[in-house]
Amino acid sequence: MYFEAVGQVRGFPSYRGQRNFPGWYWAATSAELVGYESWVELSHLMRLDAEPEVVGVASQPFQLSWRYGGGRRRSRHTPDYFVRRRAGRAMVLDVRPDELVEPEDAAKFAATAVACARVGWDYERVGMIGPVLAANLRWLSDYRHPRVRCEPVAECLRAVFAQPQGLFAGVRAVGDPIAVLPVLFHLFWQRELAVDLVGERLSAATVVRPAPAATGEVGSGAGASAASVQI
CATH class of the missing domain: 1.10.10 (Arc Repressor Mutant, subunit A)
Structure with missing residues (x-):
């Protein structure tokens, strides 16, 4: 199975007073529903869906786990999207506005970029769309x-x-x-x-x-x- 066809590895929480707005977007690219956790993510889903070179998008496609600090500490991260392009090239995408990136988040994004590079995937962290x-x-x-x-x-x-x-x-x-x-x-x-x-x-x-x-x-x-x- 290709990553762009996998289901989400985790669900989206929903509770009273929630500040973000999760939901589902019908992607014309794949004729399937793709999840999002915020309006910012939804904007990027639309952007990807409008790109002719994109043939598939999966939300929350996998979870990375690694040790650091001499192996004494563990960290994990679930990227927001896996994107497949027409030529077969793969990209992993994290969506987080610049002002919301904390040091711990930046470390996770950097680790994800390294992991993606090792398997030949592109990686990008994007913020707000104009x-x-x-x-x-x-x-x-x-x-x-x-x-x-x-x-x-x-x-x-x-x-x-x-x-x-x-x-x-x-x-x-x-x-x-x-x-x-x-x-x-x-x-x-x-x-x-x-x-x-x-x-x-x-x-x-x-x-x-x-x-x-x-x-x-x-x-x-x-x-x-x-x-x-x-x-």
């Missing part, structure tokens, strides 16, 4: 399901936006916005048409252009360049 990118991903995620796609409309949209132009002007050229807009948002999610999701909130004036032949991954933070987050 607010504009997070808002755009939340909006587009509502249109991620394949049932939204209408191929005749999609074909017309790709033809209209072969030349970059404003979002709403292109939509009106295709037909009734009520019928056309959901398909357009699905094409953004699928990376078949390109918009800048970091620099501005999606609007009627957003410039839509053909998707580049090779797109970069959706950036994870507010400092990511606009060129790397066009989807």
